[in-house]
Every structure is written in structure tokens, then in C-alpha cells.
Amino acid sequence: MKTYLDCFPCFMEQALRAGRIATNDEKKIKRLLDEVGGMLSSIPLESTPPESGKVIYQKVSEITGIPDPYKEIKRESTEKALTLYPSLKDEVKKGKDPLLTAIRIAIAGNVIDFGANSHFNIEKEVYEILRKDFAICDYEKFKVQLNESSEILYIGDNAGECVFDRVLIEEMKKPVTYVVRDVPIINDATYEDAIQAGIDKVATIISSGTDAPGTILGTCNAEFKKIYDNANFIISKGQGNYEALSNERRPIFFLLKVKCHVIANDIGVEKGDIILKNSEFKDYRI
Amino acid sequence: MKTYLDCFPCFMEQALRAGRIATNDEKKIKRLLDEVGGMLSSIPLESTPPESGKVIYQKVSEITGIPDPYKEIKRESTEKALTLYPSLKDEVKKGKDPLLTAIRIAIAGNVIDFGANSHFNIEKEVYEILRKDFAICDYEKFKVQLNESSEILYIGDNAGECVFDRVLIEEMKKPVTYVVRDVPIINDATYEDAIQAGIDKVATIISSGTDAPGTILGTCNAEFKKIYDNANFIISKGQGNYEALSNERRPIFFLLKVKCHVIANDIGVEKGDIILKNSEFKDYRI
Numbered sequence: 283m284k285t286y287l288d289c290f291p292c293f294m295e296q297a298l299r300a301g302r303i304a305t306n307d308e309k310k311i312k313r314l315l316d317e318v319g320g321m322l323s324s325i326p327l328e329s330t331p332p333e334s335g336k337v338i339y340q341k342v343s344e345i346t347g348i349p350d351p352y353k354e355i356k357r358e359s360t361e362k363a364l365t366l367y368p369s370l371k372d373e374v375k376k377g378k379d380p381l382l383t384a385i386r387i388a389i390a391g392n393v394i395d396f397g398a399n400s401h402f403n404i405e406k407e408v409y410e411i412l413r414k415d416f417a418i419c420d421y422e423k424f425k426v427q428l429n430e431s432s433e434i435l436y437i438g439d440n441a442g443e444c445v446f447d448r449v450l451i452e453e454m455k456k457p458v459t460y461v462v463r464d465v466p467i468i469n470d471a472t473y474e475d476a477i478q479a480g481i482d483k484v485a486t487i488i489s490s491g492t493d494a495p496g497t498i499l500g501t502c503n504a505e506f507k508k509i510y511d512n513a514n515f516i517i518s519k520g521q522g523n524y525e526a527l528s529n530e531r532r533p534i535f536f537l538l539k540v541k542c543h544v545i546a547n548d549i550g551v552e553k554g555d556i557i558l559k560n561s562e563f564k565d566y567r568i
Numbered sequence: 569m570k571t572y573l574d575c576f577p578c579f580m581e582q583a584l585r586a587g588r589i590a591t592n593d594e595k596k597i598k599r600l601l602d603e604v605g606g607m608l609s610s611i612p613l614e615s616t617p618p619e620s621g622k623v624i625y626q627k628v629s630e631i632t633g634i635p636d637p638y639k640e641i642k643r644e645s646t647e648k649a650l651t652l653y654p655s656l657k658d659e660v661k662k663g664k665d666p667l668l669t670a671i672r673i674a675i676a677g678n679v680i681d682f683g684a685n686s687h688f689n690i691e692k693e694v695y696e697i698l699r700k701d702f703a704i705c706d707y708e709k710f711k712v713q714l715n716e717s718s719e720i721l722y723i724g725d726n727a728g729e730c731v732f733d734r735v736l737i738e739e740m741k742k743p744v745t746y747v748v749r750d751v752p753i754i755n756d757a758t759y760e761d762a763i764q765a766g767i768d769k770v771a772t773i774i775s776s777g778t779d780a781p782g783t784i785l786g787t788c789n790a791e792f793k794k795i796y797d798n799a800n801f802i803i804s805k806g807q808g809n810y811e812a813l814s815n816e817r818r819p820i821f822f823l824l825k826v827k828c829h830v831i832a833n834d835i836g837v838e839k840g841d842i843i844l845k846n847s848e849f850k851d852y853r854i
Contacts, residue, residue: 287584287594290601294577301573308573308613315576316609323602327594 283525304346314345331525332496350466359442360478384453391446396469398541417555431515433457439520441471444479458485496522534561569811572830590632600631617811618782636752645728646764670739677732682755684827703841717801719743725806727757730765744771782808820847
């Protein structure tokens with residue numbers, strides 16, 4: 283996805299929000315906003331938003347001196363999600379269509395996104411998303427491709443959300459490679475966060491190699507790219523990965539809750555909608 | 569009022585909104601955002617927001633080549649408000665306390681603010697504000713000071729809103745000097761807009777001399793400053809004038825609808841609240 287004009291005020295908002303999480307020093311945050319403001323002219327509309335997110339959040343760390351402002355928030359998100367895990371499993375068990383319920387749960391976890399927002403109620407979100415209509419629901423294709431695939435490449439998004447992903451992974455009953463960011467960026471899941479969520483019990487965890495809040499292929503390592511290029515069933519979670527991969531010609535299913543108007547317009551849905559969207563690329567090598 | 573950190577993303581949003589009203593040329597708007605981003609470092613937290621608003625909206629005109637992007641919007645706002653004028657007068661007539669009803673109506677008109685927003689429904693706003701509790705209501709002081717004053721200095725805010733101000737002016741039954749901006753800035757009322765609203769029939773219209781979206785005294789002309797310094801009953805409408813005058817030691821009543829979190833926090837109320845707030849400065853020369 284390209285960068286839209288509306289992304290520019292949002293970049294400033296994100297810098298402010300992250301700056302405040304990192305420090306109470308108003309002067310440092312002002313300097314951060316000054317510098318991010320000055321960086322905007324070097325962001326072309328043709329770039330994807332996570333490319334800019336990467337440099338903006340690096341600037342947050344540089345100016346505040348805090349390399350991982352969301353470290354504690356991430357730990358707490360996962361702890362909280364783990365307390366919900368038994369009830370999430372119950373929901374799947376009692377659902378009419380357990381796989382679809384597990385997909386809904388994985389999407390509900392996508393609300394734990396401190397890049398897009400900082401106010402959410404995860405229990406309420408689960409309750410609502412279990413009952414909400416999909417704006418796009420390529421579930422039939424999902425089932426067919428899942429059935430035809432021997433393994434799954436699952437690109438994770440945020441810490442805490444991993445626990446919700448685990449529920450879906452367990453329900454798909456196929457070998458899964460679960461992809462995390464290489465280093466901390468916003469509250470995106472790293473190896474450590476995936477381990478805390480127990481993903482290692484249900485999947486093989488690898489790093490994409492990226493230091494961006496989205497799977498920008500140019501920043502990914504060779505190991506990930508090889509697996510990605512050969513995968514015939516890819517799940518991409520969240521907005522950051524959608525922004526980075528939406529123009530890719532690969533067999534991807536995008537699972538997300540749409541949290542901003544820009545992405546809503548890009549997809550052609552409404553803010554708040556939930557999406558299970560096939561990239562509409564069929565891998566004929568299957 | 570000082571500039572808060574939250575104002576900086578908002579400056580970018582305002583530039584984007586105004587840019588879009590002025591032009592459809594995405595490249596020009598991108599350049600506008602780049603330049604406004606680069607200007608942020610020259611905005612000190614100690615300045616008032618309308619000081620920055622002035623240079624930002626000047627930049628909108630410079631880059632888009634449109635000196636008054638809101639010209640047509642302002643004309644339409646006033647036309648629309650004039651159609652409501654008879655029903656506003658009826659509301660005053662049938663109100664238990666006609667002066668307080670007229671104050672409420674003047675505040676309802678303050679929603680016509682394209683700097684703070686661009687989506688509002690003026691009829692709905694009038695209906696709600698006629699029934700809404702004030703978050704701050706220094707009405708008793710207002711009545712006492714009005715009674716003690718021989719004339720009123722009324723600092724207007726936006727085009728269209730002038731019609732609502734006219735209703736209050738007519739109800740106060742004292743000579744009024746009505747103050748407008750010197751040149752077009754956002755949808756703020758200029759001499760032309762006040763005339764279109766019929767303010768000339770009920771008050772003497774003067775320009776403050778400012779080219780900012782708020783009465784920044786350093787940018788005002790000598791005529792206005794003399795009247796301002798000698799006034800013992802001043803009404804200040806809207807956010808921009810509050811931002812510029814909130815620290816002044818003058819007998820001012822601020823009438824506004826609070827349209828952003830920053831001003832809400834500064835005043836100690838909630839976004840959406842309505843305010844009739846005395847500056848708590850008593851002019852003992854009365």
C-alpha cells in the first residue's frame with residue numbers, strides 16, 4: 283500500500299504517542315516532533331507506511347534514549363492475553379464452525395496495536411468480533427487452500443496478539459512457521475514475545491529479519507525470503523503487514539481489524555470492519 | 569494559551585484539510601505538508617496556537633495559489649445561518665430566560681469552525697445546545713457586568729456564526745462594537761462576512777487588524793487596541809480567540825463550544841462542552 287496524504291498527520295501523532303510512552307520530558311518530545319516534522323519531506327507517497335514507521339520509531343528511541351519503549355506494555359499485553367487463553371479455547375470448542383471462530387479470535391487479537399491506538403478493551407473486542415459480520419470474508423477459499431497446503435507461513439503482528447494467533451494455529455492442524463520482527467518496534471511481536479505467548483509449543487518461530495513495523499521484503503533476511511517465496515499458504519496479520527504486502531503477488535490471506543480510515547479506503551471497507559481477504563493470487567505450484 | 573504537544577499533529581491535519589479545500593493537486597498538498605512539517609521546529613511551546621495557524625494557513629495560500637480557500641464555504645455558511653435566523657429569534661422569544669437562550673444560540677453558532685472540523689450539522693447543534701448543561705456558566709457575573717456596562721466589545725470568530733452572534737447582540741440591548749479579522753484566514757469572519765450576516769444593522773463593525781485565526785494582540789491595529797484596553801465588558805467568541813486571550817487580565821467572557829481535547833484540558837472541561845467563562849478579572853474602573 284502506498285502512503286496517503288492522511289498518513290502524514292498520523293506519523294506526527296504516532297511520534298507523539300510513542301514519545302509520551304518513552305518519556306515525560308516535554309522538551310525531548312518537542313524535539314522529536316520537530317525532527318519527525320522535518321523528515322516528512324523525505325517520505326515519498328510511493329513508499330509504504332511501515333518504511334516510514336521504521337525511521338520514525340527509530341527516531342523516538344534515539345531522542346528519548348529508550349530503545350524499546352513498549353517493552354513493559356508488550357509483556358503486560360501477553361500476560362493479559364494468556365489469562366484469556368482458556369476462555370478463547372472454550373469459544374472455539376463451542377463455536378458452530380470452530381475454524382471460523384478461531385479466525386475471528388485471531389482478528390480480535392489484532393486490536394492490541396499501540397501504533398494505531400492506545401485505548402482498547404480486549405474482552406469487549408473479542409465479544410464483538412465473535413458476533414460481527416465480516417466486510418470481506420474469503421473463508422471458502424481459505425478452507426480450500428488450507429486443505430491443499432502441507433504447511434502454513436503465518437506472519438505475526440503484535441505482542442499479546444500472538445496468544446490469539448496460537449488459538450488459530452492450533453485449530454488449523456498443520457505445521458506452521460510463525461514469523462516475528464527481528465527487533466522491537468512499537469508493540470510488534472519479537473521472538474521473545476512469541477515465546478512468552480507459547481507459540482513455540484505450536485509452531486516454529488522465525489524472524490523475518492525486519493526492523494520495520496510491517497514485513498517490508500527489502501528489509502527481510504534470506505531465510506525468511508526463501509520460505510516466503512516458496513510458501514503456498516500465507517497468513518498475514520494486521521495493518522502493518524497489509525501495508526507492506528498488499529501489492530504482492532503471493533497466495534496471502536490478510537486477517538485484520540481495520541483501525542484507520544486510510545486502510546479502510548485502500549481496501550474499500552469501513553473503519554472498524556473485520557477482514558479475511560485473499561490476495562487473489564493463486565499459486566499454481568500447489 | 570500555550571501551544572501543547574498535541575497541537576503539532578493537529579497543525580498537520582489542519583494544513584491537510586485546508587490544502588484539500590484549496591486544491592485537488594496531490595503533489596501541491598504533499599509539498600504543503602512537507603513545508604509545514606519543516607516549520608514545526610520554529611514553533612515554540614510558549615507561542616499561542618493562532619500564531620502558528622497564521623503562518624500555516626498563509627503557507628496553504630502560498631503553495632496552492634488560492635488566497636482565500638474558504639471564500640465560498642463562508643458565503644454558504646452565512647446564507648445557511650440566515651435561513652435559520654427567524655427560528656433562532658423564535659427560540660429566544662419563547663425561552664424562559666431570553667438572554668441565556670441567546671447566549672446558547674451564540675455558542676451553537678461557534679460549531680461553524682472549519683479549523684477544528686469540517687463535519688457538523690448546525691440545526692442539530694442548535695437543538696442540542698439549547699438543551700445542554702454548561703460546563704462553566706458564569707451567567708450571574710455576565711448579567712451583573714452587562715448591567716453595569718454602557719457598551720460591549722464583541723470579538724467575533726467565524727463566518728456564519730456572525731448570524732448567531734447577531735441574535736445575542738440584539739438581546740443584550742446595549743451598543744456593541746463587533747470585531748472581525750482583517751483579512752481572510754480559515755473561515756474566520758471578515759468585514760464582508762459580518763455585513764452579509766447583517767451585523768451592521770445591530771453593531772459597529774471594526775477590524776482587529778489581525779491576519780491570524782485569533783485575536784493575537786501583537787498583530788492588532790491601534791484602533792482596536794485602544795478600544796480593547798478601555799473596554800469594561802468584552803465577549804470573546806470561539807477557540808481561536810480563547811487561545812489568544814486566555815491569559816489576558818481584561819474583563820472578558822469567553823463563549824465557546826470546546827471542540828478539541830487540548831482546549832478542554834486547558835480549561836478543565838470535556839471536549840464537546842459549552843462554556844460561558846469569565847476571565848475572572850474585574851475591571852474596577854467601571
